[in-house]
């Protein structure tokens with residue numbers, strides 16, 4: 001069982017590579033002027049998929065140092081079941097410190113290949129498992145394994161979660177907002193930090209909500225594509241901090257976006 005879980009995670013880089021995260025040229029195409037579909041201010045959310053222990057060991061200290069909250073989409077069946085994944089004590093520490101715990105399914109399947117019953121079990125069981133471990137406020141939001149979803153997956157996710165974050169590349173804008181198709185920017189082994197800085201600047205200039213998608217952080221022994229070293233991660237977190245762009249969890253980003261989408265000028269507390 002353990003081997004199988006690890007193996008299914010290793011497949012992530014191979015399968016999800018189909019949509020590159022954009023290039024510096026593409027970032028330059030975003031004009032920087034108000035009214036370009038932006039919110040009243042830019043936001044950035046740092047998100048992690050799968051629940052790797054390297055996120056706790058290597059990324060979490062950097063996030064505390066830079067005072068940036070994060071959203072961890074946890075594959076609930078891996079918690080306490082595989083040494084490559086965080087334990088429930090580690091996840092509880094994150095939650096206690098203000099990070100958000102989201103769901104990444106129970107067993108990391110390819111959602112579009114499942115029957116309706118299997119899909120519901122994955123979504124419901126993951127939420128149940130995470131809430132049993134960490135209480136009723138966690139698992140409000142979902143990210144599909146491998147970034148794979150279809151209309152049926154979205155329909156099922158709506159029954160259990162308040163949003164779905166995809167791995168489709170882009171910025172979340174007021175004009176094109178869809179909480180069940182939140183877009184992100186994948187930060188991969190080969191993603192230059194200058195490109196990440198460009199995304200941060202574009203979000204700030206245009207009032208976009210930038211969602212960064214990370215997987216493993218730390219020493220990259222296997223040359224995995226979905227893996228960046230700790231120093232690079234730290235550079236990117238310092239870039240966020242130095243930009244003045246507001247860093248929020250996905251739950252906080254949804255709250256702030258929703259206020260603006262319903263036409264209210266009220267801002268949630270910082």
Ligand SMILES: [Zn+2]
Pocket residue numbers: 012049050104108144145146
């Ligand atoms: Zn995953």
